[in-house]
Amino acid sequence: MVKALFINGSPRKNFNTAQLLQKAMEGTKEAGAEVEMVNLYDRNLNYKSCMSCFACKVKGGKKGVCSFPDDLKPIMERAVEADVLVCGSPVYCGYPTAGLRAFMERLIFPAVNYADFRHPVINKPKRSATIFTMNCPDEEMYRANNYHILMDTNAHQLGMFGPTEVLYSFDTYQFNDYSRYDAEGLPAEWKAEKHRTQFPLDLDAAYNLGRRLVEETR
Ligand SMILES: Cc1cc2nc3c(=O)[nH]c(=O)nc-3n(C[C@H](O)[C@H](O)[C@H](O)COP(=O)(O)O)c2cc1C
Numbered sequence: 001m002v003k004a005l006f007i008n009g010s011p012r013k014n015f016n017t018a019q020l021l022q023k024a025m026e027g028t029k030e031a032g033a034e035v036e037m038v039n040l041y042d043r044n045l046n047y048k049s050c051m052s053c054f055a056c057k058v059k060g061g062k063k064g065v066c067s068f069p070d071d072l073k074p075i076m077e078r079a080v081e082a083d084v085l086v087c088g089s090p091v092y093c094g095y096p097t098a099g100l101r102a103f104m105e106r107l108i109f110p111a112v113n114y115a116d117f118r119h120p121v122i123n124k125p126k127r128s129a130t131i132f133t134m135n136c137p138d139e140e141m142y143r144a145n146n147y148h149i150l151m152d153t154n155a156h157q158l159g160m161f162g163p164t165e166v167l168y169s170f171d172t173y174q175f176n177d178y179s180r181y182d183a184e185g186l187p188a189e190w191k192a193e194k195h196r197t198q199f200p201l202d203l204d205a206a207y208n209l210g211r212r213l214v215e216e217t218r
Contacts, residue, residue, distance in 0.1 A: 002214050004033040005082040009089035009100030011041040016133040016172040016199075017088040020206040024086050024131065027210025033084060038075055040099035047072035049102035056110035063113075064121035066106040076106050080123050084213045085158065090172075091134035091147060096154050108157050125162040127213045130155035131206060133169040135186070142168065163216070167209055169202040 006025050010017035018039075025035050039045075047070040055067050066076040079085060087103070089096040096104075111120045132151055136142050142151075151166075158164040173195035175181055178188035 002028070002031075002033040002083045002217050003078075003081065004028040004035045004084035004086070004210075004214065005079055006035065006037040007079070007085070007087045007100065007103055008037060008039045008041075009087060009097045009103065010133070011097070011099070013039050013041075016169060017090055017131065020131045020133065020167070020169055020202060021086060021088040023203045023206040024129070024210035024213075027207040027212075028084060028086075028214045029210075031211045031214035033214045036078065040097075040103055045071045047102065049098075050105040050109055057114050064110050064123040066110050068106070072103070072106060075103075076110075079103075079107055080110075083124065083126055083217050085126050085128040085161070086131065086210070086213070087128070087155075087158070088131040088133070091132060091136065091151060094145065094147060094150050096130075096132070096151060101154070104154065104157060108160065111160060120160050122161055127162055127217050128158040128164040129167060129209055129213060130158065130164070131167045131169065131209075133172045135172060135174060137171045139168065139170070142170070165209070167202075167205055169199070171198065173199065 006021045008018050008021050012018060025037060029035050051068055053068055055061055056063060065080045067073060087100060089100040111122060113119055113121050136145060142148060155166045156164060171194045173191050178191060
């Protein structure tokens with residue numbers, strides 16, 4: 001059975017990024033995959049980014065997977081074994097979140113082969129995708145802010161494991177009640193309208209993405 005792993009790099013377990021990941025997960029499940037969601041900001045999950053232990057480069061050692069002994073270790077093993085991997089992150093100050101970056105360092109560095117850079121250590125090739133959510137209103141502004149360089153460069157690193165793609169959700173609803181916040185620069189009616197009209201389309205796109213990733217695996 002196709003194994004699909006979803007990595008939520010947002011601290012919020014039920015907001016924009018999580019909802020899109022859940023929809024993508026629904027798509028993969030309906031296409032027949034076995035699914036799992038990991039919330040990187042779960043308070044019970046204690047881990048760091050790469051600690052530069054170089055265990056993944058030791059002669060005769062286990063290659064291609066991070067074996068640093070903390071709570072991320074079993075998740076890294078499942079990420080390496082997954083056939084489908086979908087990461088999600090809000091844009092935070094122009095970058096993916098620190099949580100997702102930590103996960104990426106621990107996924108990607110063990111696959112970098114210091115013995116022969118042309119041949120990464122890929123224990124299991126996989127289809128992958130990254131879902132980015134942001135306050136940024138559209139793709140034009142995304143590019144004007146250089147997010148395509150900072151965010152997409154991160155996302156495309158997953159391409160070392162096989163075909164990868166990126167899904168964007170722009171102009172997201174940041175709060176449930178805009179009247180509680182000093183956020184006059186973000187007109188509440190506009191954000192509500194976008195949430196009502198655009199976000200459902202983004203959810204559909206995430207669902208279709210999930211289905212497609214599994215179908216293309218077969
Ligand atoms: C710390 C922080 C930094 C942010 N930086 C940006 C940013 O640089 N560009 C942007 O478009 N949105 C930015 N946002 C907005 C979020 O990316 C956006 O609301 C996102 O959809 C939140 O995801 P979530 O609902 O899954 O938590 C930021 C939000 C926070 C909390």
